[in-house]
Amino acid sequence: MLKAWVYRTSLKKRIWLSFTALTVFCISVTGLLAYSIASRAMERNSVELNQNVLNQSINVLDQKLKQIIVASSTMMLSEAYQQTIRDIKAHNMERFFANFSMLQAPFTQVELTENSIESILISTPDGDFYSTSNQRRTLTPFLExxxxxxxxxxxxxNWVESHRDELFAGKHHVISLVLQPLTDNYVPDLFLIVNVKEDILEDTVSGGGSLGSARFLLINKEGTSVFGDGERPGWSRDSVFLDKLKEADRGNFEYSAGDGPMLLSYASSGYAKDWVLVSYLSKKELLQPVRSIQWLVLMIMAACIVIALFLARYLSALLLGPLLKLQRTMSRVEQEDLSARFQSPFQDEIGEAGRKFNQMLDRIGELIVEVKDTEKEKRKAEIKALQAQIEPHFLYNTLNTIFWKCEMDEYEDVKQMVISLSALFQLGLNNGQEITTLGKELEHVRQYLNLQQQCYEGLFDYTIDAGVELLELPVLKIIIQPLVENSILHGLKELRGGGVIRISVEVANNTLLIRVTDNGTGMNAEKLNAWLKEPNGSGGYALSNICSRLQLYYGKEAGLVFRSSPRVETEAVLSIPVEGGINPERPFN
Incomplete structure (x- = not known):
């Protein structure tokens, strides 16, 4: 439908539409490139800035974790702690309460030094030690x-994510640091549990700042949230996402979630090896400022389209002047005025087309003259073909043979000769058509050979070999019979018997080859071939007629060639192209 509309549209409108479409295309590509470059630059800068902010936040978190570990280590270096460990190793239960009292001072000092610590518990085989400011739940031993x-x-x-404190009353949400101290006085099943306030750690992470609408998520490498499973995206539990976090300690990547593509940055903690801080930002929200560029591009496109409308109108009028002149020249030629010629001062493509058009008209004039001459030659060849059909000498011999066979009461032979003669003329006339089939042409030759065998009894035998698939090929009529006649009159007639004529047909390299072979006296084949190549050669009236007709209908690809070994074999080969050619009347086009 669109193609038909384009064909019906004027050239002026097509130029106008093409110029406009080209302008829109160029502006669109420019706009898309500008938008793409801007969005990529913003995305790259945002990722770098977000990674820097994330690194700063993870450093703040690591600093806080370090302070908690240092405070706990300071307590373990105290004399009260060391004395308690020595008594436990010695199973001195008499000093349990004394040690419990001595540890209150280190507990209080740690809690004052680091306000994020909720409670501290030292679990030993002889009992638990903790600050009296916290109420211990004695029904829940640590080992259970x-x-x-x-x-x-x-x-x-060593760090355990958010959980309800089951060791002390209140069941606050805490994050626990569990250490198994290594001292000179080794005690099995000795653990130090430091419960850290979850909200203080969470404020530490969020207090590091974030980029725009970017949000933080602190999880372990198995996908468990450090600060509990409050509001967290569902994709944070996805195995593909978690595998990405394990590839390196720090990095960034794009991840497609249910809400669209996300830009993610991550960094692993240096003190809690299993923890990863993730910053995620919606790509759609990030690129929101870039959308203003789209409106700018649209306005530029609209302005350029308006300008293109006026430029296209001017250019179409400028370009169509020579074309309209060429069109008028063609209209004169259409009215059979072959003297019309295109004149233009321009040396452009239209001027070149006009000059080619003039050359075409000159060539057409030459071809008209050639066609007229060719038609004359064709008519002459047709007349010669009709004359060749009725050879007086052949008719005389045939009718004379029929007469004598009647005198000798050989009526069966007479009947066959009359039938063959009738079929010969019927196939030769071919309803006035110049083109016949290979099968009919071979049948025409067969009838001719049957008549000649009656006229020259015992002189020769013949064979015809042609594939069934070739019999429907179209060929010129009466092109084989003159060759057979030549074999009988100039090759076999001087023999007393034993003559053989073989006719074979094949196709090789897209060429139909018809061979007529005899074992007669032979001839000077080179001289005969040279005569046949001459325009008015004296190589025999019938043979020259065949060559002329072949050249007329099939061009230079067709031809007739003789080969001869005197008193051994003489062969005439007709070559006819099966495909291609320059004459539209060729039967094999």
Whole structure:
């Protein structure tokens, strides 16, 4: 439908539409490139800035974790702690309460030094030590708590994510640091549990700042949230996302979630090896400022389209002047005025087309003259073909043979000769058509050979070999019979018998080859071939007629060639192209 509309549209409108479309295309590509470059630059800068902010936040968190670890280590270096460990190793239960009292001072000092610490518990085989400011839940021994089970499952991780405190009353949400102190006085099943206030750690992370609408998420490498499973995106539990976090300690990548593509940056903690701080930002929100560029591009496109409308009108009028002149010249030629010629001062493509048009008209005039001459030659060849059909000498011999066979009461032979003669003329006339089929042409030759065998009894035998698939090929009529006649009159007639004529047909290299072979006296083949190539050669009237007709209908690809070994074999080969050619009347086009 669109193609038909384009064909019906004037050239002026097509130029106008093409110029406008080209302008819109160029502006669109420019706008898309500008938008793409701007968005990529903003995305790259945002990722770098977000990574820097994230690195700063993870450093603040690590600093806080370091302070908690240092405060805990300071307590473990105190004399009260060391004395308690020595008494526990010696199983001196008499000093349990004395040691419990001595540890209150280090506990208080740690809690004053680091305000993020909620409570401290020292779990030993002889009992638990803790600050009296916290109420211990004695029904939950540490070794039977879920916190201990968590440490047994992941002994490489000292930090335990958010959980309800089951060791002290209140069940506050805490984050626990579990240490198994290594001292000179080794005691099995000795653990130091430091419960850290979750809200203070969370404020530490969020207080580091974020980029725009970027949000932080602190999780371990298994996807568990450090600050509890409050409001967190569902994709944070996805295995693909978690595998990305394990590739390096720090980095960034783009991740497609249900809400669209996200830009993610991450960094691992230096003190809690299993913790990863993730910053995620919606790509759609990030690129929101870039959308203003789209409106600017649209306005520029609109302005350029308006300008293109006026430029296209001017250019179409400028370009169509020579074309209209060429069109008028063609209209004169259409009215059979072949003297019309295009004149233009321009040396451009239209001027070149006009000059080619003039050359075409000159060539057409030459071809008209050639066609007229060709038609004359064709008519002459047709007349010669009709004359060749009725050879007086052949008719005389045939009718004379029929007469004598009647005198000798050989009526069966007479009947066959009359039938063959009738078929010969019928196939030769071919309803006035110059083109016949190979099968009919071979049948025409067969009838001719049958008649000649009656006229020259015992002189020769013949064979015809042609594939069934070739019999429907179109060929010129009466092109084989003159060759057979030549074999009988100039090759076999001087023999007393034993003559053989073989006719074979094949196709090789897109060429139809018809061979007529005899074992007669032979001839000077080179001289005959040279005569046949001459325009008015004297190589025999019938043979020259065949060559002329072949050249007329099939061009230079067709031809007739003789080969001869005197008294051994003489062969005439007709070559006819099966495909291609320059004459539209060729039967094999």
């Amino acid at each position: 708590s879920s916190l201990y089970q968590r440490i047994k499952e992941k002994p490489e991780s």
